[in-house]
Amino acid sequence: KAGVTQTPRYLIKTRGQQVTLSCSPISGHRSVSWYQQTPGQGLQFLFEYFSETQRNKGNFPGRFSGRQFSNSRSEMNVSTLELGDSALYLCASSSTGANTEAFFGQGTRLTVV
Amino acid sequence: EDQVTQSPEALRLQEGESSSLNCSYTVSGLRGLFWYRQDPGKGPEFLFTLYSAGEEKEKERLKATLTKKESFLHITAPKPEDSATYLCAVRVTQGGSEKLVFGKGTKLTVNP
Numbered sequence: 149k150a151g152v153t154q155t156p157r158y159l160i161k162t163r164g165q166q167v168t169l170s171c172s173p174i175s176g177h178r179s180v181s182w183y184q185q186t187p188g189q190g191l192q193f194l195f196e197y198f199s200e201t202q203r204n205k206g207n208f209p210g211r212f213s214g215r216q217f218s219n220s221r222s223e224m225n226v227s228t229l230e231l232g233d234s235a236l237y238l239c240a241s242s243s244t245g246a247n248t249e250a251f252f253g254q255g256t257r258l259t260v261v
Numbered sequence: 262e263d264q265v266t267q268s269p270e271a272l273r274l275q276e277g278e279s280s281s282l283n284c285s286y287t288v289s290g291l292r293g294l295f296w297y298r299q300d301p302g303k304g305p306e307f308l309f310t311l312y313s314a315g316e317e318k319e320k321e322r323l324k325a326t327l328t329k330k331e332s333f334l335h336i337t338a339p340k341p342e343d344s345a346t347y348l349c350a351v352r353v354t355q356g357g358s359e360k361l362v363f364g365k366g367t368k369l370t371v372n373p
Binding site: 181238 | 295297302303304305306307310348350359360361362363364365366
């Protein structure tokens with residue numbers, strides 16, 4: 149069965165721009181979570197969507213937003229990009245979210261210049 | 262504040278030299294502890310979930326155990342292909358939200 153697919157794999161953006169990342173979860177999985185990974189902070193939780201609703205949220209500014217579609221695919225948007233937003237953005241899907249294992253995609257490497 | 266600390270940060274082993282990685286946690290309400298393996302440039306790969314103290318799980322050369330304050334990932338007779346960063350995460354409830362809190366990982370290198 150196909151895994152979690154994230155597109156694009158790599159992105160280079162200029163400070164001040166906005167970016168949209170996409171995540172297609174494993175078929176049948178309704179929960180999609182987003183994480184930011186940097187060398188200094190490690191993996192940090194951004195938010196989780198379940199059945200098109202944001203169910204959980206981490207401690208990130210409002211410039212980071214997301215949504216989930218009826219087919220469970222999810223997008224994450226970052227507006228007014230800052231240099232510090234450069235990171236690997238990972239998406240994880242799970243069947244119900246709570247206390248079940250999450251399966252990660254390959255990630256999108258975002259570089260802000 | 263919920264915290265997950267992994268040690269050591271980096272570990273070099275010779276092929277066949279068994280060892281253990283540690284994950285200690287301070288959380289108000291543990292709702293599951295997860296181990297992942299991450300190779301460079303890739304997303305984390307799920308290994309194990311542990312829910313209660315005393316629980317153990319095994320997969321090939323890996324064995325994960327859980328106590329009330331920490332978890333260990335034991336690697337028996339490792340091979341070079343076991344080289345990776347091993348991540349530990351706990352699922353917690355904070356301010357009405359549930360999320361995974363990750364440690365910074367242990368980078369394991371197994372030399373042939």
